[in-house]
Amino acid sequence: xxxxxxxxxxxxxxxxxxxxxxxxxxxxxxxxxxxxxxxxxxxxxxxxxxxxxxxxxxxxxxxxxxxxxxxxxxxxxxxxxxxxxxxxxxxxxxxxxxxxxxxxxxxxxxxxxxxxxxxxxxxxxxxxxxxxxxxxxxxxxxxxxxxxxxxxxxxxxxxxxxxxxxxxxxxxxxxxxxxxxxxxxxxxxxxxxxxxxxxxxxxxxxxxxxxxxxxxxxxxxxxxxxxxxxxxxxxxxxxxxxxxxxxxxxxxxxxxxxxxxxxxxxxxxxxxxxxxxxxxxxxxxxxxxxxxxxxxxxxxxxxxxxxxxxxxxxxxxxxxxxxxxxxxxxxxxxxxxxxxxxxxxxxxxxxxxxxxxxxxxxxxxxxxxxxxxxxxxxxxxxxxxxxxxxxxxxxxxxxxxxxxxxxxxxxxxxxxxxxxxxxxxxxxxxxxxxxxxxxxxxxxxxxxxxxxxxxxxxxxxxxxxxxxxxxxxxxxxxxxxxxxxxxxxxxxxxxxxxxxxxxxxxxxxxxxxxxxxxxxxxxxxx
Amino acid sequence: xxxxxxxxxxxxxxxxxxxxxxxxxxxxxxxxxxxxxxxxxxxxxxxxxxxxxxxxxxxxxxxxxxxxxxxxxxxxxxxxxxxxxxxxxxxxxxxxxxxxxxxxxxxxxxxxxxxxxxxxxxxxxxxxxxxxxxxxxxxxxxxxxxxxxxxxxxxxxxxxxxxxxxxxxxxxxxxxxxxxxxxxxxxxxxxxxxxxxxxxxxxxxxxxxxxxxxxxxxxxxxxxxxxxxxxxxxxxxxxxxxxxxxxxxxxxxxxxxxxxxxxxxxxxxxxxxxxxxxxxxxxxxxxxxxxxxxxxxxxxxxxxxxxxxxxxxxxxxxxxx
Numbered sequence: 001x002x003x004x005x006x007x008x009x010x011x012x013x014x015x016x017x018x019x020x021x022x023x024x025x026x027x028x029x030x031x032x033x034x035x036x037x038x039x040x041x042x043x044x045x046x047x048x049x050x051x052x053x054x055x056x057x058x059x060x061x062x063x064x065x066x067x068x069x070x071x072x073x074x075x076x077x078x079x080x081x082x083x084x085x086x087x088x089x090x091x092x093x094x095x096x097x098x099x100x101x102x103x104x105x106x107x108x109x110x111x112x113x114x115x116x117x118x119x120x121x122x123x124x125x126x127x128x129x130x131x132x133x134x135x136x137x138x139x140x141x142x143x144x145x146x147x148x149x150x151x152x153x154x155x156x157x158x159x160x161x162x163x164x165x166x167x168x169x170x171x172x173x174x175x176x177x178x179x180x181x182x183x184x185x186x187x188x189x190x191x192x193x194x195x196x197x198x199x200x201x202x203x204x205x206x207x208x209x210x211x212x213x214x215x216x217x218x219x220x221x222x223x224x225x226x227x228x229x230x231x232x233x234x235x236x237x238x239x240x241x242x243x244x245x246x247x248x249x250x251x252x253x254x255x256x257x258x259x260x261x262x263x264x265x266x267x268x269x270x271x272x273x274x275x276x277x278x279x280x281x282x283x284x285x286x287x288x289x290x291x292x293x294x295x296x297x298x299x300x301x302x303x304x305x306x307x308x309x310x311x312x313x314x315x316x317x318x319x320x321x322x323x324x325x326x327x328x329x330x331x332x333x334x335x336x337x338x339x340x341x342x343x344x345x346x347x348x349x350x351x352x353x354x355x356x357x358x359x360x361x362x363x364x365x366x367x368x369x370x371x372x373x374x375x376x377x378x379x380x381x382x383x384x385x386x387x388x389x390x391x392x393x394x395x396x397x398x399x400x401x402x403x404x405x406x407x408x409x410x411x412x413x414x415x416x417x418x419x420x421x422x423x424x425x426x427x428x429x430x431x432x433x434x435x436x437x438x439x440x441x442x443x444x445x446x447x448x449x450x451x452x453x454x455x456x457x458x459x460x461x462x463x464x465x466x467x468x469x470x471x472x473x474x475x476x477x478x479x480x481x482x483x484x485x486x487x488x489x490x491x492x493x494x495x496x497x498x499x500x501x502x503x504x505x506x507x508x509x510x511x512x513x514x515x516x517x518x519x520x521x522x523x524x525x526x
Numbered sequence: 527x528x529x530x531x532x533x534x535x536x537x538x539x540x541x542x543x544x545x546x547x548x549x550x551x552x553x554x555x556x557x558x559x560x561x562x563x564x565x566x567x568x569x570x571x572x573x574x575x576x577x578x579x580x581x582x583x584x585x586x587x588x589x590x591x592x593x594x595x596x597x598x599x600x601x602x603x604x605x606x607x608x609x610x611x612x613x614x615x616x617x618x619x620x621x622x623x624x625x626x627x628x629x630x631x632x633x634x635x636x637x638x639x640x641x642x643x644x645x646x647x648x649x650x651x652x653x654x655x656x657x658x659x660x661x662x663x664x665x666x667x668x669x670x671x672x673x674x675x676x677x678x679x680x681x682x683x684x685x686x687x688x689x690x691x692x693x694x695x696x697x698x699x700x701x702x703x704x705x706x707x708x709x710x711x712x713x714x715x716x717x718x719x720x721x722x723x724x725x726x727x728x729x730x731x732x733x734x735x736x737x738x739x740x741x742x743x744x745x746x747x748x749x750x751x752x753x754x755x756x757x758x759x760x761x762x763x764x765x766x767x768x769x770x771x772x773x774x775x776x777x778x779x780x781x782x783x784x785x786x787x788x789x790x791x792x793x794x795x796x797x798x799x800x801x802x803x804x805x806x807x808x809x810x811x812x813x814x815x816x817x818x819x820x821x822x823x824x825x826x827x828x829x830x831x832x833x834x835x836x837x838x839x840x841x842x843x844x845x846x847x
Contacts, residue, residue: 087723116722118704
């Protein structure tokens, strides 16, 4: 592009604050961003919505100079801009508030703000200047933070304000916020939105990355939907609806045909009563939920990831502590004491196929036969005598399990990391299902699993149900929930929004529940 | 115990504390930048050797000084290469450098001098000599202050005064300059520094350079100021004691002065009083000599209370989204 073109574009008032053209980025074989084009007008709030792993964060990291795009161009206010590093992004007027804050914990707010934009070799003049400027910014945008407070003494809401102040102090006129409300309480989130609206009125351009439909509807002017690395649509928020966005976000996929008989639910196996959980940051993740799972039944928990499902599974599996009451086969479970660990859970007939199989389900550097015994390695059949384990027996057992679960390649000596995602999942399933549990907890059973293995895994889960076991299935894949479950509960923001029968509902209705929209909400809106 | 003996013990403590102080400040800069530096010991040793060796060969203490600094900075650079550029394990890199220094000094020393790893004794021109401060003699008659000035303050080598000046200077650099702010930030949260558009790698190498120079001065003082020649393994664990002092000092320059002075004092007392008679019970000399090391163990065991190390210490920085 020539300089003249540049000037011509700059003179146009309507030049978008940010324009991306044909951005692509691959990590090895994974195409994180595929030919993405997007244009954001100055002085607007633009939402980017999509499920986890849809490529939103990758796209924003490219914009902030963390990654180099394989292809594509970036235009800032109509001018093509190269962003090889964060410094260039800052120079271009881009400020970023990361999901995980980039603050120095034992520095004051003031020191964090000036870090990297000090004036001169000595810091005191910079600090004095920043103190004055911060006060102006605070008054202008309702962004009050004690400049001398240490970051480690501040709550997440205040830390986030510090991040916004950092960006504003660097004279950012384009502000990107990555999942900003993930760690905030509702009141803090409301305050954040007031701040963002204030910034917009001052002419700042804001990009809000989120997976929460309600936030998009509440605050954005335009919204782009991402799915599997592609930008599937960009629409004006006023002209769309949560239903449409839910559809775009979840995607219309052909339902996988699952062959199953009607369920024959018997007595309740799992009874959960008013379960709550507060995470390490003091944020309540599970907010008093109650449900039952009966023998011979699959209860599917639907929801956008990050709404408390992961925590629910962890409490049940004995990985996290919670409060409330859980009964299994009529006997209460220990939720915080010394019998609240995974082994005690297994002894109570609960098997757990965790969401994050690479961290919680397997040890990636260990052989398949070792992974197939973990958690049950103390069982008598794996013991040779009091001192030694029966290793040939364990290998033989592993080979049998790998054969019946069709793990490929069927080599028990191969390290877990050498198997594909689907086969890793089969190893975990084989270990847990063959223990003949009364209750099986399954999280995201087919995440990162190829189509062939999905079918096999679904069949195994249904076979276990037909044996009269209780199954709790957590998945973000709506079609998986719809095709496997005998009953569906939808979780949003730590609550169960409602229960539906799969034959009486559809993706749109569930999508709305997943976004926290209930019928009463719509009544209020109208 | 009269004033003079007390002054002499403190005088000796200052001299013995000097190499510890240099090494401690060296560790402070590198650990504040997030690089564990267990190789202080090796850097002291290599610079002690090269400073004494080159001073003997050239007859010039100043060339010795340059050689000592070069040796230490080179070792620091190797540590940087392993732990910053190649993101290796910092403890292993440091230990490797310690072994390398231990073997290399004896090997080259034997090749150069054939004295079993020792260097010949240094002549006066090849050493840092005590500096008599002005008026030390004329003021010696003044009660209290006179002897303190003459015995304690005056009569040290240049490097002792440099070490003492390095304390306020380090404090100033760390807490008053832009470089110091960034250095402290990179040891706490390199991602914050990176997203602010500052190079984590350059900052950490800068810290390693400073650590190399300070540690070099520790070794140079040991061989050419405190002693008069290089002796095999003459660092004698001072690098590790400096690390203990660093923890004791909670990674702060002024505290580092206090901590190293304490260790210096313990060593001075052990040197002066062979067997201490405590009302019939005789504290054996071996115990006194072991005291600095025992203190090290106690301090490292966390008796001094929770010392919070720089949060990113020991972790190579890998960019993530």
